[in-house]
Amino acid sequence: MSKNFYRLSALAVLVAGTTHAQTMPPDAPGAQDHAAISRYAGSWLVAQETRPFDQVKLPSGNDVATVEGRVTRLFYVGPAGKSVLEVQRNYEQALEAAGGTRRDGCADDACGRRPFKPLRDLFADPKLPKAQLEGWSPITLLQQWQEAGTERYWYGTVNTPNGALHVAVLTAKPGTIALSSKYAATVIEIVEPKAMDAGKVTVDAGALTKGLEAEGKVALYGLTFDTGKATIKPESAAQLEQMARVLQGNASLKVHIVGHTDNQGALDTNLALSKARAQAVVDALATTYKVDARRLSAAGLASYAPVASNANDAGRARNRRVEMVVQ
Secondary structure, eight states: OOHHHHHHHHHHHHHHTTSOOOOOOOOOTTOOOOTTOOOOTTOEEEEEEEEEEEEEEEEETTEEEEEEEEEEEEEEEOOTTOOHHHHHHHHHHHHHHTTOEEEEEEEGGGGTTSOOHHHHSOOSSOOOOSOOBTTBOHHHHHHTOOOTTOOEEEEEEEEETTEEEEEEEEEEOOSSHHHHTTOOEEEEEEEEOOOOOOOOOOOOHHHHHHHHHHHSEEEESSOOBOTTOOOBOGGGHHHHHHHHHHHHHOTTOOEEEEEEOOSOSOHHHHHHHHHHHHHHHHHHHHHTSOOOGGGEEEEEOTTSSOSSOTTSHHHHHHHSEEEEEEO
C-alpha cells in the first residue's frame, strides 16, 4: 500500500474521529471501510460492492469522467443529528489534506444538472444487514437514499505510485421523509488503478488459421508470463495447444513467434525480455508439442509496435502480447 494510502486513511480517521460517535445498527455482513478512507465516525455501513475490474462513469461538471480499475462502492448513513454539510465537509477536508486534487464539486441546487444516476443506482448484489433504522429496512434506504436538491458532491484524484486513485463522495438527506431531517446518507465510489487480468481468452485453431490467412499474423493474449520474467505460466497451456494444432495440421506453415511489451521500463531490458518470451514459446512448441523447430523463429520487438496507447493500463495490457506471424 502506498504512502498516500496510509496518509489518506490516517487523516480521514483523525478528522472524522473528532465527531462524537453514536450507536448505529451493525454493518452489512462482511462489509468494511476502504483502506484509503475511513467512514465519518459513528456512521452505519449499509452496503458495499467491490468489482475487481470495471469501467465506471463519475460525474464531472455536466459531463462524466470514465475510469477503469478496481471499483469499491460504499453506502453509509451518518449518525443522527449530523448535517449533510458537516459530514461531506469532513470527507472533503480529509481528502484534500491528504493531497487530493478536486476535479469537480457542487452543493444543493447547483448539483441539479450533474449526471448522478450511476451513483444513485442500486448496488448490484448488496449483502444487507438485517437490522433496521427507526423501522426502515436497508433496502428501502438504498432505494430512497437521496433527497434531490440536498446533495453535496466532491470528485477528485489522489496520486499514488501506481497511478491516480479516483474518489467520488456524494452526501445528501435520505429520500425517506421520516428520516430526512435527522440523518445524512453518503455514497463513496473509489476506483483504484489496476490492469485487468489478461490471458483469459484462448484463440482456437480455427480462428488462428483464419487470422493468419487474412492478416498474416494473430495476437495471442492467452500466453502469459510473470512480470519481468520469461517463464510461461501454466494457464497458457490451452493457447499453446491450439497453436500446435494449427502447425501440426499444416506441415508447410512456418511462423515467427514475436514478443511485445508495453513501454514501462528500459528499452534494452524490454527487447531482451520480449525475445526471451518468444523463445520460451518456441521451445514449448518444439519440446512439448513436437513441432519441428526449423519451422519456428523467435523475435522480440519490445514496445516498437504498439496496438494501443501506453498512456493507460488498458492500453498497456493490449500491448503486452505474443504474436504468431507467417514467415
